[in-house]
Amino acid sequence: MSKRHRHSEIKEEQDIISTLPDALLTHILSFLPEADANRTRILSNRWKDIWAFLPNLRFVMPFCWSAEEVKKFHDSVDQVIAVRGVMRTNRFYLYCSKNCDYNRVYEWLCAVVKFKVQEIELRFPADRFRVKFCWNLFRSCNALVVLTLRGEFVLDVPEDELLFPCLKKINLVSIVYSGDQSLTNLISGCPVLEELFVERQVIGSSDNLEVFKVSSPSLKRLRISFSLCVHGDYKAVIDAPNLEYMYIVDVISAHYTFPNPLMSLVEVYMNTPAVRNTEYLLPTLSSVKLLTLTDSTLTALHNADAVTIGIFENLVKLVIGLDSRIGWLLLPTLFDKMPNLERITFMDGLVPFPREQHPFNMNWDPLLDPPDCLRHKMKEIKILNKEAITQEELPLIRYKSEN
Numbered sequence: 573m574s575k576r577h578r579h580s581e582i583k584e585e586q587d588i589i590s591t592l593p594d595a596l597l598t599h600i601l602s603f604l605p606e607a608d609a610n611r612t613r614i615l616s617n618r619w620k621d622i623w624a625f626l627p628n629l630r631f632v633m634p635f636c637w638s639a640e641e642v643k644k645f646h647d648s649v650d651q652v653i654a655v656r657g658v659m660r661t662n663r664f665y666l667y668c669s670k671n672c673d674y675n676r677v678y679e680w681l682c683a684v685v686k687f688k689v690q691e692i693e694l695r696f697p698a699d700r701f702r703v704k705f706c707w708n709l710f711r712s713c714n715a716l717v718v719l720t721l722r723g724e725f726v727l728d729v730p731e732d733e734l735l736f737p738c739l740k741k742i743n744l745v746s747i748v749y750s751g752d753q754s755l756t757n758l759i760s761g762c763p764v765l766e767e768l769f770v771e772r773q774v775i776g777s778s779d780n781l782e783v784f785k786v787s788s789p790s791l792k793r794l795r796i797s798f799s800l801c802v803h804g805d806y807k808a809v810i811d812a813p814n815l816e817y818m819y820i821v822d823v824i825s826a827h828y829t830f831p832n833p834l835m836s837l838v839e840v841y842m843n844t845p846a847v848r849n850t851e852y853l854l855p856t857l858s859s860v861k862l863l864t865l866t867d868s869t870l871t872a873l874h875n876a877d878a879v880t881i882g883i884f885e886n887l888v889k890l891v892i893g894l895d896s897r898i899g900w901l902l903l904p905t906l907f908d909k910m911p912n913l914e915r916i917t918f919m920d921g922l923v924p925f926p927r928e929q930h931p932f933n934m935n936w937d938p939l940l941d942p943p944d945c946l947r948h949k950m951k952e953i954k955i956l957n958k959e960a961i962t963q964e965e966l967p968l969i970r971y972k973s974e975n
Contacts, residue, residue, distance in 0.1 A: 625656065628663040629684075635669050646676050653683050663691040670697050681709060688715035693743075696723035707735055714738050721747060729754045735761030745771045752783045759788050767793040772824075778804065784825065787811040792836075795819040810834075820844060830856040838862065842869045855882035863887055867895035867920065874898045881909050889915040907943035914951045921957035 631649050636642045664684045668677065684692070707730060710716060716736060720743040721727070728750035729735070739762045749755055759765065765788050772779055782804060786794065791812040798806070798821070806825045810818075813832040819841045826848045837860045845868035847853060854873065857863065863884070865873075870892070873881075887910045894900055907913070 625659065627661065628665070629661055630665040632667040633669045633672060636671055639671075642671050642673070646673055649676075649680055653680060656687075658687060660687050661689045663693070664689050665693045667695045668697060672697075678709075685709055685713050685716070689713075690715055691718040691720075692716060693718075693720035694722070696721075696725045698724035705729075707732070710736050710739075717741065719743070721745070724748050726750055727754055727758070729757040729761070731757050732761050734763070736765075738764060740764055741767040743769045745769075746773050746779075748779045749781045751780055752785065755781060756785050756787065759786055759791075762788070764790050766790060769795040771797045773797075773799055781806075783807045783809060785809040785811075789814060791815055793817045796822060798822040798824050822846070828853050833859075835859050840864065842866070844869050845872055847872050858882045858884055859886055860884065861886050862889045862891075864891040864919075865893070867893040867899045870894070870899040870902050874902050881905065884910045885912060887913055889913075889917075891917045891919055893920045894918060895920055904943065910943075912949055914949050915954070916950070916952075917954040917956065919956050921955060 629652065631645075631652075633645050634641075636645065661684045664680075666677065666680070681692070705721070705727065711732075711734060714737060716739055718741045719736065719739055722743075722745040724746055725748060727744075727747045731753070735758065742758070742762065742765065744755075755770075759768070768786065768788075768791060770784070772781070784796070784798075784807070786809070789812070792814060794810065794812065794815060794817070796808075796819070804824070807827045807829070808822065808825045809829045809831070811831045813834065814836050815834050816836050816838045818834075818837065818839075821841075821843045823843075823846055825844070826846050828844070828847055828849065829852070834856055837857060839862040840857055840860045841864040843866040844853075845866075847869075890906075890910065890913055892899070892903075894903075
C-alpha cells in the first residue's frame with residue numbers, strides 16, 4: 573500500500589466535526605429537530621454536554637417503575653439547567669409521566685423564566701388532583717410569547733388583570749377546567765394575545781366547560797376542535813372584534829353567540845353539525861373573503877330563512893362540501909347571497925352520496941335565471957371528484973361553464 577493511500581485512509585477516519593468549537597457545534601445542532609439533537613449526546617464524551625447548550629431544551633420523562641428512576645430523571649434536568657448558567661432559553665419542552673415531582677417542575681420553570689424563555693410547552697399525565705399551574709410565576713415575565721399546555725389536568729385560573737403580559741399564542745389540548753370562568757380568566761389575563769387554539773378531547777368524562785367564552789380585543793386567529801364524547805348543553809361565545817381567521821370544528825355546541833360584529837374576518841372554516849341558532853350565525857360572517865362550509869354545516873343551516881342569511885359582499889372564494897340533497901337545495905340560495913363570488917371549490921366532488929340518490933337522477937332542472945355571481949364574476953370552478961365524472965354530472969358542468 574502506498575504512503576499516499578494510507579494517508580488518505582487516516583484522514584477519512586478522523587472525526588473532524590468533533591474538533592469544531594462548542595459554539596459552532598451548538599449552532600449546527602440547532603437546525604436539527606429537538607429530539608434528534610438530544611440523541612447526539614450518546615456519540616462520545618465530547619458530545620455528552622453539547623446538547624445542553626442548545627437554545628431549545630426538550631425533556632421527555634419515561635415511565636418510571638422505581639423512585640430511583642424518577643430521581644435519575646429529575647437530577648438530569650437539574651444538571652442541564654445548572655450547567656447552562658445564565659444562558660437564555662428560547663424554547664422549553666417538558667413531557668411528564670406518572671410520579672413526577674411537581675415541586676421540581678416549578679423550580680425548572682422558575683429557572684427558564686428567569687432567563688427569558690420565549691416558548692413553553694408542558695405535557696402532563698391525566699392527574700386532576702396534583703397538578704397546579706403556577707400563574708404567579710409569569711406576571712413579571714416579559715419574554716414568554718407562546719404557551720402550550722397538554723394533558724387531562726385541572727386548569728384553575730385565578731381572576732387577575734394580568735397573567736401573561738407578552739403572551740401572543742396559547743395552545744390548550746385536552747385540558748380539564750375548574751369551570752367556565754377559568755378559561756375566561758386566562759384569555760382576559762393576556763392583553764396582547766393574537767392566536768388561540770383549543771382542542772377538547774377528554775374521553776369518557778366532562779372537561780367541566782359548558783360555555784366556551786373567548787373575549788379578547790387583540791385576538792386575530794382562533795382555531796377550535798371540539799369532539800367530546802359526553803352529552804351536555806354546550807355553548808360558545810366569541811367576542812373578538814379584530815379576528816381575521818377562524819377555524820371551527822365543533823360537533824357538540826348547539827349555540828354560538830358573537831356579541832360584537834367580526835368586521836375584520838378574512839377566512840372562515842366551519843364544521844358545526846350541532847349548531848341550532850343558524851339565523852344568528854351566518855350574518856356575523858358576512859365580511860369574510862374566503863369561506864369553507866362542510867355538508868354537515870349546510871344541513872344545520874337548511875332551516876334558516878333566506879333573509880337571515882345576509883349578504884356576503886366581500887366573499888370571493890367558497891369551498892363547499894356536498895354529501896346530501898339538503899346541501900344541493902341550499903346552494904342556489906347561497907349563490908344569490910354572494911354577488912362577488914369568483915371561485916368555488918366542491919371539495920367532495922359532485923356525487924358524494926349513492927348514485928341512485930343523485931340529484932341529477934331525480935329530474936334535476938337547471939335554474940332559468942342563473943345567479944349573478946355565475947354570470948358576471950365567476951373565474952374558476954374546481955371539482956375535486958373522488959370518482960370518475962359520470963354522464964349524470966355533465967349537465968351541471970355544462971350549465972356552469974355556459975353561464
